Amino acid sequence: MYRMLEINLKTGETKVIDISELFSKFIGGTGVLTYLAIKELTKELDPLSPQAPIYFGIGPFNSYFPSASKTIAIFKSPLTGDLGESHAGGRLSMAMFAAGFHVIKITGKAEKPVYLSIDNEQVNLIPCRSLWGRSALSVERILREKEDSRKGKKSILRIGPAGERLSPISSVTVDASRHFGRLGLGAVFGSKNLKAIVISGNRYAPITNKKEYQAFYNELFKDLAFSENTYKYRDLGTSVNVIPLSKIHSLPTRNFSQGFFESAERISGEFFAENFLAQQISCSHCPIGCIHVATLRELFADPHMYKTIKVSYDHELIYSIGSNLSISRADEILKLLQFIERQGWDAISIGVVLAWATEAFQKGIIGLSHTENLALSFGDSQTYLSALEHIASGTNEFYRDLERGVYYCAKKYGGEEFAMHFNRNEAPGYMTGPNAFVGYAVGVRHSHLDCAGYSVDQKFLGRQQDIEKEVRMMYEESLWRMVTNSLVTCLFARGTYTPNVVEKGLKLLGYDVDLQWLSKASRLIHGMKYVLKERLGFDFSNLNLPGKLTKVYTGRGMMTTEDFKERIEIYERLISQDKQIAKEQIA
Numbered sequence: 312m313y314r315m316l317e318i319n320l321k322t323g324e325t326k327v328i329d330i331s332e333l334f335s336k337f338i339g340g341t342g343v344l345t346y347l348a349i350k351e352l353t354k355e356l357d358p359l360s361p362q363a364p365i366y367f368g369i370g371p372f373n374s375y376f377p378s379a380s381k382t383i384a385i386f387k388s389p390l391t392g393d394l395g396e397s398h399a400g401g402r403l404s405m406a407m408f409a410a411g412f413h414v415i416k417i418t419g420k421a422e423k424p425v426y427l428s429i430d431n432e433q434v435n436l437i438p439c440r441s442l443w444g445r446s447a448l449s450v451e452r453i454l455r456e457k458e459d460s461r462k463g464k465k466s467i468l469r470i471g472p473a474g475e476r477l478s479p480i481s482s483v484t485v486d487a488s489r490h491f492g493r494l495g496l497g498a499v500f501g502s503k504n505l506k507a508i509v510i511s512g513n514r515y516a517p518i519t520n521k522k523e524y525q526a527f528y529n530e531l532f533k534d535l536a537f538s539e540n541t542y543k544y545r546d547l548g549t550s551v552n553v554i555p556l557s558k559i560h561s562l563p564t565r566n567f568s569q570g571f572f573e574s575a576e577r578i579s580g581e582f583f584a585e586n587f588l589a590q591q592i593s594c595s596h597c598p599i600g601c602i603h604v605a606t607l608r609e610l611f612a613d614p615h616m617y618k619t620i621k622v623s624y625d626h627e628l629i630y631s632i633g634s635n636l637s638i639s640r641a642d643e644i645l646k647l648l649q650f651i652e653r654q655g656w657d658a659i660s661i662g663v664v665l666a667w668a669t670e671a672f673q674k675g676i677i678g679l680s681h682t683e684n685l686a687l688s689f690g691d692s693q694t695y696l697s698a699l700e701h702i703a704s705g706t707n708e709f710y711r712d713l714e715r716g717v718y719y720c721a722k723k724y725g726g727e728e729f730a731m732h733f734n735r736n737e738a739p740g741y742m743t744g745p746n747a748f749v750g751y752a753v754g755v756r757h758s759h760l761d762c763a764g765y766s767v768d769q770k771f772l773g774r775q776q777d778i779e780k781e782v783r784m785m786y787e788e789s790l791w792r793m794v795t796n797s798l799v800t801c802l803f804a805r806g807t808y809t810p811n812v813v814e815k816g817l818k819l820l821g822y823d824v825d826l827q828w829l830s831k832a833s834r835l836i837h838g839m840k841y842v843l844k845e846r847l848g849f850d851f852s853n854l855n856l857p858g859k860l861t862k863v864y865t866g867r868g869m870m871t872t873e874d875f876k877e878r879i880e881i882y883e884r885l886i887s888q889d890k891q892i893a894k895e896q897i898a
């Protein structure tokens with residue numbers, strides 16, 4: 312049975328609902344949550360109001376199969392006003408399963424700061440005034456010790472001060488260094504006076520056909536743990552991309568002014584591994600282990616008192632705080648990341664905001680009166696650290712605005728041409744060419760992970776373009792991700808979870824499905840996403856390419872606005888049938 316736990320933070324009331332029927336129609340994870348959200352998210356709903364729901368969801372593969380280790384969060388984004396969807400790893404999916412819930416829905420607003428405690432069927436709201444104001448890192452330490460006696464699987468989610476300040480670029484941190492990073496879930500927590508969630512349980516996955524299951528499991532495990540498909544994640548992690556992207560002019564540098572970073576080698580995955588890597592860790596039940604954690608020694612008192620800090624890193628963080636700010640020292644990047652992690656900002660977004668502010672300063676759009684006499688300059692990490700301290704302290708209006716995201720800042724102060732966002736979401740770290748940018752614009756959550764446009768660009772490097780074919784490849788990738796995000800497997804395991812493997816896995820779990828059913832389900836879920844997005848105000852005809860990107864050389868050369876628009880029109884045409892399917896089936 313698939314169950315949803317509903318919690319009202321105002322009243323403390325809880326309800327458990329059987330949602331097995333929804334799992335049989337929409338698979339689970341993103342499919343089920345989108346169906347639930349479509350009933351509740353409206354254009355008028357204030358994302359930071361008590362009524363705004365937060366959904367967490369897992370799918371049928373979580374706890375049964377390896378690398379099905381992610382959890383989906385769906386909410387209304389305070390950053391974009393559009394669908395908020397974010398994915399995180401850690402131990403959360405196993406803890407939700409162990410507690411007996413595939414979906415958790417949270418509404419209401421607690422009168423005072425609380426943390427939500429779920430331990431199997433026991434649900435409590437625990438006042439935590441003393442945790443309010445504390446960093447996302449220290450809260451985890453405190454709650455881990457406090458809840459140490461719990462048995463079974465346990466996961467801890469929390470926000471930092473940025474979420475408490477309702478910053479729409481704030482994240483929710485999950486366990487060790489995993490995040491619901493994008494689109495402002497941290498602010499939604501903060502608006503509900505919800506500082507943290509501790510969830511635990513000791514239910515285990517029942518297996519019926521043990522022999523067949525074990526054989527299938529072993530095949531999956533072997534492929535995930537040892538195959539070429541996952542080697543790069545196990546070895547250097549996604550930061551293996553830094554040098555190759557720079558070589559093909561696709562590594563955003565100095566606020567997307569160029570795709571080549573002259574110091575790429577000094578901030579590469581190889582350099583981090585050789586000089587700072589202390590540990591590789593994994594989300595629960597994942598044999599890939601892509602999470603790379605560095606140690607940083609820091610003097611905290613003269614003359615010889617040092618502390619050791621652990622900071623995780625990956626490609627996106629190295630781009631946003633490294634090349635895009637022109638910081639070429641790995642230790643300086645780690646120091647900034649540590650500050651960001653404590654505050655609980657989305658590292659991509661805050662990096663893009665700092666890059667915009669630097670260019671705005673260089674162009675005289677903002678001045679020393681805005682920055683409290685800081686001369687923002689690419690490559691100057693000490694000044695960036697001071698700027699982050701000002702943002703965290705809310706020193707003045709300008710610094711308070713910076714944590715509202717780059718779209719807001721550019722609208723207010725100017726510099727929209729070089730505000731690097733797509734549909735108000737700060738841009739990820741690939742400037743491979745047209746499909747990367749179109750993918751950010753049209754993707755269901757405006758992320759590089761929606762339809763992998765960056766990968767399509769790389770497949771067409773040096774080849775004649777075929778716009779229709781390229782856009783169709785992105786569309787088909789996005790469709791299949793509706794299935795994997797409903798199961799909910801990690802995208803880094805996508806080489807293993809092919810359609811035939813997924814079909815076999817679902818059959819083993821008792822689903823009566825075939826490839827045709829999966830294809831139909833993917834189109835239905837895809838269509839639902841766009842029906843929901845359009846209800847919230849998303850409009851293909853409003854999508855814009857930041858002007859600056861028509862003036863820089865990308866992996867596939869120069870980009871034009873006409874090319875961007877043409878690809879968007881094709882994408883819109885491709886999804887129109889999916890929307891129709893969704894409208895008919897959920898009417």
Ligand code: SF4
Binds near residue numbers: 400594597598
């Ligand atoms: S590949 Fe990495 S992010 Fe994905 S589940 Fe495994 S450890 Fe987590």
